[in-house]
Amino acid sequence: MDETALSHLYLDYAASAPLRSEALEAEADYDRSPFAGANPNSLHTLGRRAARALDGARRDITSALGGGFRPQDLAFTSGGTESNNLALHGMAEGARGRDRRRRRIVISAIEHDSEIDVAPSLRDEGFTVTLVRPGTDGRVSPDALDAVLADDVALVSIMSANNETGIVQPLAELAAASHEAGALMHTDAAQAFGKIPLALEDVDGVSLSAHKIGGPVGVGALVLRSRCPFRPREFGGGQEGGRRPGTQDVRGALAFAAVTRFCSDGLEARRLEVEGRAQALYDRLCAPKTGILPTTTAQLDEGRLPGIVSVMTRRLDSPTLVLRLDQAGFEVSAGSACSSASLDASHVLLAMGIPREAALGSLRISFDERVGTDELDRFAQELLRIVSSAR
Known part of the structure; x- marks a missing residue:
């Protein structure tokens, strides 16, 4: 296996989760x-x-x-x-x-x-x-x-x-x-x-x-x-x-x-564990003045999958964000993997009424219980640095 791949943190489980x-x-x-x-x-x-x-x-x-x-x-x-x-x-x-x-x-x-x-x-x-x-x-x-x-x-x-x-x-x-x-x-x-x-x-x-x-x-x-x-x-x-x-x-x-x-087996305990990590990631990424917003105001406990964090920023477009994070060792996506080659905004976000210029800067971070809090903290720090540097 490529040694570079071993150092990357995969956060695209919604596209395809690693084999259990x-x-x-x-x-x-x-x-x-x-x-x-x-x-x-x-x-x-x-x-x-x-x-x-x-x-x-x-x-x-x-x-x-x-x-x-x-x-x-x-x-x-x-x-x-x-x-x-x-x-x-x-x-x-x-x-x-x-x-x-x-x-x-x-x-x-x-x-x-x-x-x-x-x-x-x-x-x-x-x-x-x-x-x-x-x-x-x-x-x-x-x-x-x-x-x-x-x-x-x-x-x-x-x-x-x-x-x-x-x-x-x-x-x-x-x-x-x-x-x-x-x-x-x-x-x-x-x-x-x-x-x-x-x-x-x-x-x-x-x-x-x-x-x-x-x-x-x-x-x-x-x-x-x-x-x-x-x-x-x-x-x-x-x-x-x-x-x-x-x-x-x-x-x-x-x-x-x-x-x-x-x-x-243990679905509910696993759901709560992942939900807690996702909420902490949302709270950190979407804190005031970070330049990052959630794509929806619905709360995790109001009916959201526990392992998907969906955010957006107007400072950089999605392909740039994905590539910069990839260079830093983090694998995420802009949305559905089946339409990843498209440079247009997500049809999902547009259907929700999100302005195109905001939707063009969307990211999807997805994981399950196999991704730990420390790893998500490292990712958040890097994404916040990338977005801050784009001011």
Whole structure:
């Protein structure tokens, strides 16, 4: 490994969290097992053993997910992006197939790019896409959603917690409003799963991603209730209940399940620990006269993910801040890693009503309990120095 990388402090967990030891151990156990490499769809002994292991992973993940979901509701995917794509297309087509009047899809203006960028293809398929905007606190209110709902809406999709600001959405109320209008409800829970308790009892579909909680990259899940209408977009083999065909990655699924079990155990204690470190970082960075402001006035204990600190400054633009911090040994991002090449302001912050010139200087610092207070203090000192020197 590059010695320079060893000296860097990685603070971009919301993009991809470092692999946890539980994932590595699960992968090693699989590699040593007799059924390593066996196709879980085969009828022979090793194939059946692989299938049982895969089913065990489904049980562990859906048990942690809660909301009344069952193991057979879970289809493994390649990650959150594929899960979101499958959900928007498959659930919307399923709803329209049941009721031809339902040709509109409602998503929030702060969704991940894997939903925002699906809009053109949905329009090509005859759907209208409506964006519902959040308030200045970053939350989509039930009233705002209700204002755009009607009997032509097939699907509503609003993320559980935002990947840039960490704002947690009022999911139960949003789902209730969606169902009152006769629409299906999907949520992208990639950032929230394994970090906070989720209220999913009234949600029809959920997207998950393993690498956001320390699992391997390339593994995710789409969880759909059995009653949820769904039209698949890929064919061949019939795996995952026909929702996502192709030979499954048993090794990745077992690693995903292992980190899920770890994150579920002691979730509340871990949440409070990380929340305390995040609040201390906010307090230091956003103290009077530092030139740094939070992107939202919502407090951590009012519904924010514990490990995302979202700030902004007018003194430097985001790419300059990221590169200067990188040179000093700190790895952060300006927002979603999937749009990191863009030089424009974050669509999330603009949707919240933040002026473009302020949003152009945003930073996202993200971590979990593996990053200590002393390390965050060192980072804060360096960021404050960089911003102060730009006066």
